[in-house]
Amino acid sequence: ERVQRYSWRTTAEEVLKGIDLSGKTALITGTNSGIGIETARSLALHGAHVVMANRNIPASEKLRDEILAAKPDAKVNILSIELSSLKSVKKAAEEYLAKGWPLHILILNAGVFSQLTKDTDDDLEATYGINHVAHFYLTQLLLSKLKQSAPSRVVIVSSHLHNNTNIDVSLPVEEKLKILTPDVGTKEPGMMSFYAYSKMCNILFAFALHRRVNQSGVNVYVLHPGVIKTALHRGGGLFFKIFQFLGTPFFRSIEQGAATTIYCATDPELDNISGKYFENCWDDEKRLQTSLARDEVLQEALWKHTEDFLREYENK
Template identity: 35%
Template sequence: MVQQEINMPFYSDLTELISDFSFDNLKSFCENHYILLSGLLSTAVGLKLLRTYFVGGVFRSKARLDGKTVVITGGNTGIGFETALDLAKRGARVVLGCRDVTRGEEAAKKIRRASGNGNIIFRRLDLASLESVRQFARETLAAEKDIHILLNNAGIMMCPNWKSVEGYEMQFATNHLGHFLLTNLLLEKIKKSAPSRIINVSSRAHIRGQINFDDINFQKEYHPRLAYSQSKLANVLFTRELSRRLEGTGVTVNALHPGMVNTELARHMSEAGYHMWALYPLYPLLMLVSKTPEQGAQTSIYAAVSEEAGKVTGKYFSDCALKDPVLPENSEEVERRLWDLSEEMVGLKTH
């Protein structure tokens, strides 16, 4: 009854105001419902402030990339597409490496149209196939004079217990091993193009990860979330080890967390047994705290373009700022061990 007593006069007066609008009626309406209007305004301002907080950093620099060549994996959708579009608008030559040919070619067309930059190239790349990675690298090395920015962006999250072409756990294979091999195959050209940058898109999920050297492929018992966290920690550890190996070359290597972004990345969770319908009641909250793909791309753009990011290496960014990753004990030892294992798994190990 109290709710009805509060709301009915408000709606009645609002209807009257709309039907017979005047500034005198508006003044009277505001005076009669001052408390309720103040509460609504405070709520709206509070929601706006919360939304601004969760959106995070925005990279506003107008810096150009004319004459620069960018290779970006997974540039056909989500933050990869938005990052590629932004870099194209800055004048860069952008090479998209995507698994789906139809979607990759369509993304390249959209970026050309939206940016006015015709220098957008698509090449097929399936990170879950080491031969596909090698083929992409061969084609890119043959066609590109320079590679100034390599943005390892593509990823898969919490999929069922799938295997890569070589039989490796899919998330570790796609998120880490494919990018590890690609980076090493392109490395000499990246060094010759210095100053240049390598950027690995990780996730805050790395804080829950550990490198399970005794069962790297989760053959004993598969946990989608733990496997994802392992692969994202691998991105950070790979970044740190590679940065040490490239000291003095003019190549910087950094990792980043894009934030909680509303993209297709979560599309496999229901297949892995996560009941997405259970999150429906939380949908308004999730929309409040999650970023759009354009907002989620800001830290990737920052890492690729900003002068500040070009001066550091082996670091981790979030919301366009330096942050401290959560690392395992004896991190450098784990990083070296992961490097050696990755070399062996992708066939780069020399004896």
Template identity: 40%
Template sequence: MWLFSKKGPSGFSSSSTAEEVTQGIDGTGLTAIVTGASGGIGAETSRVFALRGVHVIMGVRNMVAGVKVKEAIVKDNPAAKVDVMELDLGSMASVKKFASEYKSTGLALNILINNAGVLDSPSKLSQDNIELMFATNHIGHFLLTNLLLDTMKETAQRSNVEGRIIIVSSLGHRYSYPEGIRFDKINERSGSCGPFDYNQSKLANVLHANELARRLKVLRKISTNISWYYILYF
């Protein structure tokens, strides 16, 4: 389709592959966390990062699936540096445990890709009494970013290499409820989550990213080299 093949200012289009976009880039020495890395966008991102020399930490809810992806990556690329850590974004306890264990490794953190999410799931409350889709798609990543931000700052200052926080959202964020996010009604649903529910979680991603960008822009004036991006998918 013409829409997906049209190239933008970067020289790439919506149909460009991750390998094409990263061709010629050497990520040796960089460390990245990719959430939702056991399939889809997260698995492909992990594979291509590892191909470019990045040390990849795959944050996954399903460890069995995550290990299988890691094994496939290493099979095709024996030099790949890939680790798998358990991370359930729908559980604040799991997010805190992941962040604590990550920081205890002493690893640097150059890139954080908040990718994990659920699209179609029964409406139920998480362990923290938050509607599970909203908890997974937004609240978990919000907490994870806050818990790892100091590590990213320290890495950027020590290495003088600008960090990246990437939040994967969706064009669906444009089609949330008329009032945007129903903050007072997040948990007031029954049955399956509808498209408006998913879209409001994606809108929350964008709002989080915008505010994070504003705050980091201020921090960069005192030489904290971290940039923010969000990616929209159809």
């Protein structure tokens, strides 16, 4: 019987106490700011081979050098990826596979939250395209490697803000799907909602993925990391300035913010647990908007919608 050992105050380092990750390879998107930095750092310092998939290569090199300064025998590689371009996502996956590395831990951590983000190269609304579609595609392209490397884990960083979609649960599934997957050029209802939709998509994707891959030894976890002062909010405008001013006591340090990601990626007590939503290093569904998130018909509709889009993209 599992007991809750951690709280919102727990740090990544505390979760990793006594855990040796030698022989494990982890691919993480978005390690140049916030939680991503600490996720990459703490895994590498505990012996994992860490592959950082980022757009900003100089920042990635700086982090790699910092990790190597702390642990000269650390194994850290950098993979160039631009999540707003499916072509770049495919190229990154092909580069990864060409290296012949195993893949024990895939952490989908990158995200955008900004009024300034342009639509993607593939004509998707940016928040949806980057936070959901690009990560879905990357996972598909690496799935055979995850299965070959089993037991393996996919860890998806969502947000408590998935609760803020304001979608009427009584709507038909087609209507819900239309709201969650905004067309390019959609301006209403605005950034906050688009972000919430994309984070709900992360959860729907996680649960549908779990059903497909868990029999093959791949575990899937989706989580809320806690509110952190992070570069994700740079483009958030006045709303976030006020929120940061009012919210300071509730903000976690980056070390605390990464704890749940690290818990899902590494803790042995989760070996036989998959398809769950985590907060504060615990699978707490009290804080999950289950009426949407646990709707299997909606999960499957989003899966098909995304797959159809990617099939069209591949056939272009």
